[in-house]
């Protein structure tokens with residue numbers, strides 16, 4: 001059941017500068033409520049991340065990163081890392097058992113591994129990134145960490161607005177980052193993850209999966225579309241694919257499954273995909289930043305009471321059956337860290353078998369599938 005009056009055919013653009021002005025703040029919160037409940041995706045213009053840092057990443061570092069000699073990329077291959085950080089060669093990641101036509105480097109915000117023997121496996125998941133040699137790409141690490149720090153902060157600020165738009169106290173969602181809702185404590189204790197992705201122009205009519213249809217697993221995703229190429233598409237309630245063309249100076253923000261779960265489905269996780277650039281065009285680049293949450297939390301441990309008029313928005317929007325994509329049903333019973341680990345093992349089973357042999361065996365009882 002879908003209410004056609006609330007279905008979307010474009011992704012709304014929200015102006016973050018409205019938040020700083022008491023006359024326009026309310027308007028922003030209302031626009032956010034519409035985007036969060038009915039679309040699950042939005043563009044954020046005039047955001048707080050320094051445009052010169054963004055420009056330095058997109059214009060200077062991204063091309064140099066992918067232009068590193070192949071043997072230097074291979075030295076930091078993901079298989080080295082129990083944290084699933086590092087380089088993944090072209091078409092070596094899988095969405096629902098089909099190769100994604102992209103090449104990428106995965107990193108986390110700076111983090112020291114805190115795993116102690118006897119603790120759950122998911123504690124191994126968070127740890128340091130792997131870096132290309134500084135002399136081959138001078139200044140990259142510093143600029144990238146500055147970028148991550150600013151997006152991390154935007155993420156915490158944005159969570160406060162999101163809580164507010166659903167009628168919750170503005171720090172309500174911060175409990176998923178720190179038990180005392182203290183964001184200063186969350187910094188350095190929650191390991192958000194981000195990657196730098198290249199979609200080379202290899203698409204054909206028969207084979208064009210840049211990344212297959214999926215839902216993001218975590219809380220919020222902040223996506224920087226780092227080149228003018230189209231490709232990102234989101235599925236509306238009717239099932240049509242809607243283009244999310246790059247708009248310079250914006251982030252695309254979307255809701256992950258965990259945030260959908262804890263808001264009782266009010267904040268909508270929306271299925272999306274990337275269509276690979278066609279042959280003879282140019283590469284598409286992007287940087288998705290995935291907001292994580294406390295690993296030990298079972299999401300059902302924190303229950304909100306939403307006002308009836310807020311819950312009514314969900315009825316008005318209607319429900320769509322999950323068409324494609326992983327369910328993350330484990331969020332009802334398992335700690336968030338376990339759900340995240342399962343997701344990583346399914347996407348990178350060849351990496352997982354080195355570091356999480358038992359879990360890999362459990363998830364792939366007949367051995368690694370042929371596609372891996």
Ligand SMILES: O=C(O)CCC(=O)C(=O)O
Nearest residue numbers: 197211216232274286288
């Ligand atoms: O690269 C993009 O534009 C989107 C990537 C994405 O959806 C993902 O990695 O989860």
Ligand SMILES: [Fe+2]
Nearest residue numbers: 214215216272
């Ligand atoms: Fe995604």
